[in-house]
Amino acid sequence: MSVEIICVGTELLLGDILNSNVQFLAKQLASLGIPHYYQTVVGDNPTRLQEIIKIASQRASILLFTGGLGPTPDDLTTETIAQFFQTPLIEKPEIIEDIRQKFAQRGRIMTDNNRKQALIPQGADILPNPSGTAPGMIWQPLSNLTIMTFPGVPSEMKRMWAETAVPYLKSQGWGQEVIYSRMLRFRGIGESGLAAKVNHLFASTNPMVAPYASLGEVRLRVSTKAASEAEAMTIIEPVAQEIKKIAGLDYFGQDDDTLAEVVGKLLRDRQENVSVAESCTGGGLGAMFTTIAGSSDYFLGGVIAYDNQIKIALLGVNAEDLKKYGAVSEVIAQQMALGVKQRLGTSWGLSITGIAGPGGATDNKPVGLVYISIASPDGNVKTIESRFGETRDRDSIRFLSGCTALDELRRKLLNR
Amino acid sequence: MSVEIICVGTELLLGDILNSNVQFLAKQLASLGIPHYYQTVVGDNPTRLQEIIKIASQRASILLFTGGLGPTPDDLTTETIAQFFQTPLIEKPEIIEDIRQKFAQRGRIMTDNNRKQALIPQGADILPNPSGTAPGMIWQPLSNLTIMTFPGVPSEMKRMWAETAVPYLKSQGWGQEVIYSRMLRFRGIGESGLAAKVNHLFASTNPMVAPYASLGEVRLRVSTKAASEAEAMTIIEPVAQEIKKIAGLDYFGQDDDTLAEVVGKLLRDRQENVSVAESCTGGGLGAMFTTIAGSSDYFLGGVIAYDNQIKIALLGVNAEDLKKYGAVSEVIAQQMALGVKQRLGTSWGLSITGIAGPGGATDNKPVGLVYISIASPDGNVKTIESRFGETRDRDSIRFLSGCTALDELRRKLLNR
Structure with missing residues (x-):
């Protein structure tokens, strides 16, 4: 006893759209405790769709279809299913009436191609679509097989799932566990x-x-x-x-915890705050902190010191040290963290300076080399040298730099 | 002659992740003109995976697998394929050496479970993974069947696809039209x-x-x-x-142009530079600028002035105006843009201050209200009032704020 999801649509085979429907349905099935072992995508092609129905009906007892219910000629899910089970299609007047009313509500006249959506196999029940024109169906063509169809439009599918499919599945004994x-x-x-x-x-x-x-x-x-x-x-x-x-x-x-959120909670609990001095991340660490609503309680701001002159002018980094050690060095990372902590008057100061690549590497400083400093309330500074690897791309190195800065602050906060 | 995509992973059946790999591969196949009629998802289950291989190898001539190549016990794509074609697995020393080096680069020791990734079926070729530890394979187990495997991590899969799979497919005569x-x-x-x-x-x-x-x-x-x-x-x-x-x-x-890149080119052409003063975006605009390699040519840095005291101390915003107009106001946006331009000595100064939500709204300042100012080289300031809508979430409002700032600077640069 298991479910198989079958998504119908040539646009999925062309990669024109991301199949978010299947993720939604998969999550729903998992949470209802309904076993589900296969997902299949097939184009708007009746022969191949019949093949899929043949295979799926042998290995699953409920088939969920999405897509191919609309008014255009390439929408052929319903008629292909009916053909496979050699069952005639019946026109449902209540569906035509429903579509006509929806058109009228939008000030439009129902075109004739919409009648196609009112055809469902003899013996099938309508699965109503409150927000769109194409209804689905619930049908038991064989004693051990149930078929449910949904349109491909995610908002319509989700609403039909919640309002009709879930109550139906629960009435069949699913979702107990x-x-x-x-x-x-x-x-x-x-x-x-x-x-x-x-x-x-x-x-x-x-x-x-x-x-x-x-x-x-x-x-x-x-x-x-x-x-x-x-x-x-x-x-x-x-x-x-x-x-x-x-x-x-x-x-x-x-569960949904993020590093930024966890660090934020720790700072708030301790009534401390933080500022950032960023070189290679260019503001990315600040952006991570401020993803969290309410971060103004503990995140005051910072300096984006991408250029060396800004490091000197706004963070008080020593110009001679910059020359001697280079911007990507432990010495400069330390001065940046202390500088921002002092100038912004925060409990903690975090700094990041590194080579995000692809250019900028030297013989002893490869792409991916990043120094991260944490200036503590007591004025001590800890510096981490990370080597994120020369094979990683710029975005990944910048992202990992931000994550590491957050994580090191988390460890410091927990370790005191 | 057609391709079938088979994605392996119980996390896909549980809906834990969105299957973006299949969209990427589908798009790539379409652009190469390679027919592709089915996509199948199956869990980390050898019996069911064997069933899928049996079905797919009868209806397609190239099978593309994603997922299940890693070091943990539930990664069993390679061994299941080998079992299906009754072929022994061979340990490839060059893979072990590659994995060992990757661990060393990151300052870690390779654990023994990684050796699993070095096993590929006898006769198969390695499909190298430059950025991760799990390589794939290209294998022709039957005269009319080619198998290619890729890891599930999207960045690794995409790179392997572009660097190895596409040249291989082209060498086989695909992609003529x-x-x-x-x-x-x-x-x-x-x-x-x-x-x-x-x-x-x-x-x-x-x-x-x-x-x-x-x-x-x-x-x-x-x-x-x-x-x-x-x-x-x-x-x-x-x-x-x-x-x-x-x-x-x-x-x-x-094509691949981004706003940040286009703006960067315009600034570089004009030998001008820019700095940013960010409140609600918290560094996000700076992060957008510095996504572009070489952005140090024109992006100097900025101030993340999340807290009002930072706006006063580092940007010279007037404390009385802050009280009178509030931080989210045209007056403060202007002072921020002029302040950062002047203090960092750049041609242009960009500022963003707004209500990203979900909290922080007042009667006349709804969530989504954002002021963006551009201070020009001539000292003039233009301010845009954007209302991104109360129904949008925090991330979207912050992202749109950054995009708008970049876009307004682009228009200014083109319009002079």
């Missing part, structure tokens, strides 16, 4: 490094533990099926706690 | 407004003209199929020129 999960977020450790540390947990089937990696972050998803969130958490929490203990300071937050 | 296109980019006009102006061109089938809209930008794609770029451009260019003429200053660039 739902998948709950906790996403744990880590920084400062790679996917393979973290996996090696928690390897013994991957064999667990309840809860399941699965790793994910993206730029600047590794995640572990701990999930289980349960009748309620409270019940799920009794299964998830012990394992989540064990992982947090193993990961130590490399764990930074869970 | 290719779809060439010119993307024209617009700002300051909506999709329907632009569409109404160029409506007569949408009926054209050669070249085809299609509109696209995204946050802060409208695009028109002018495309045609041809044997060479030169031939394509004789068909595309006359229409592109007509569109540019119709759009006037609302047209800002083509």
Whole structure:
């Protein structure tokens, strides 16, 4: 007993649109606890669509279709499904009436090609579309097979899903048990490094533990099926706690937490504030801090010191040191962090100076070399030398620089 | 002779991530003129993956796989493919050496689970991954079937596609007739407004003209199929020129041009430079400028004046005016732009102050109200009052504020 999602549309095969419908439906199925093993995309081609229906109806018991319900000649999902099950199409007068009214509301006359949308297979029920003209259907062509169709327009599909499909699926006994999960977020450790540390947990089937990696972050998803969130958490929490203990300071937050948010909370709790001095990130670190609504409580501002003259004039960096050590150096990073902390009068000062590339490298300073300094309330400065790797692109190096600055501040705040 | 895309990953079935890889590959196949009729998504499950390989290898001659190449136990694309074709896996020492070096560059030790990524089927070629640890493969297990595998990380997959897969496909005779296109980019006009102006061109089938809209930008794609770029451009260019003429200053660039790049070129040509004073964007405008490599030629830096005290101390904003007009006002935006221009000694000064929300609105200052000032070399200041709408979220308002500042500077630079 499982669901298969089938998306119909040549525009998907041409890459003209991003298939966000399938992600929405997948998430919904997961949260309802409905197993779902395959997603298929096929063009507006009846022969190939029939092939897909044949394959899918052998391996799934509910087929969800999106796309191909509209009024134009290339919309042929409904008629192809009917043909496959050798069932005649019936014109539903209530659909025609509904479409006519929607046109009238918008001050338009219904054109004749819209009648096509009123045809559904004999025996199928209408799945109403409150916001658009093309309705879907719920149909059981075989005793062990249910078909549901939705238009491709995301807003229409989502509303029909919530208002009609979910109540229907629940009435069929689905959604009694739902998948709950906790996403744990880590920084400062790679996917393979973290996996090696928690390897013994991957064999667990309840809860399941699965790793994910993206730029600047590794995640572990701990999930289980349960009748309620409270019940799920009794299964998830012990394992989540064990992982947090193993990961130590490399764990930074869970679910929707971001580094900027976590750091912001720590600063707010301590009634401290921060300013930034940015060279290669050009304002990116400030932008990260201020992504968070309410960040004005602890983020005062900073200096974008892209040019060396600005480092001297606005941050008090020593001109001779600039010549001697170069802008990308521990000495200058320190002076920038202290300079911004002092001039803006904040508890903490963060600085970033590095080579984001692709140009600017020298023999002993490769692309990806970045110095990040943290000036503490007591006036001490810690500097991190990061080498993000010459193979990374400019955007990634700048992004990772900002993440590292936030993360190092987080560790400092937690470690005091 | 056609391609099938197979994406492997339980995270796709759970809806945890949006499948942007498949859109990228679909677009690439379309532009190379390679037919592609099906896309399939399957979880990290060897039995089901084998089923998919069986079906796909009967209806396509090239199978493109993404995902499941990493070091963790649930990464099993390569071994499942090898099993299906009953071929042993061979450990490639050159891959292990490459992974070891990548870990060393980042100052880490390669954990043992990484060795898994060095196993590829006997007879397969390595598809190198310059930016990540998991390489892919190109393999012809049957005379009429080619398999190519890519990691799921989009940046790695895209680079491998461009650097290795495309040359390979071209060497196999694909891409003789290719779809060439010119993307024209617009700002300051909506999709329907632009569409109404160029409506007569949408009926054209050669070249085809299609509109696209995204946050802060409208695009028109002018495309045609041809044997060479030169031939394509004789068909595309006359229409592109007509569109540019119709759009006037609302047209800002083509293909991969960004606003920041276009503005940067204009500044460089005029040997002028710019500084920024940012409140609600918190560094985002500076980050946009410095996305462009070489932006140090014309971007000197700026002040992130998130807190009002910083506006006074570092930009010379008048404390009484701040009280009288509020930080989000034309008067303060002007003083910020003039202040940063003067203190950093640049030709131009740009400022942004606004309410990004969700909090901070007052009766006469709604969320989305943003003032953007441009101080010119002659000392004049122009201020734009933008209302980005109360329904937009914080990120969008901040992004649109940065785009508008860049765009207004572009218009100023072109209009002098």
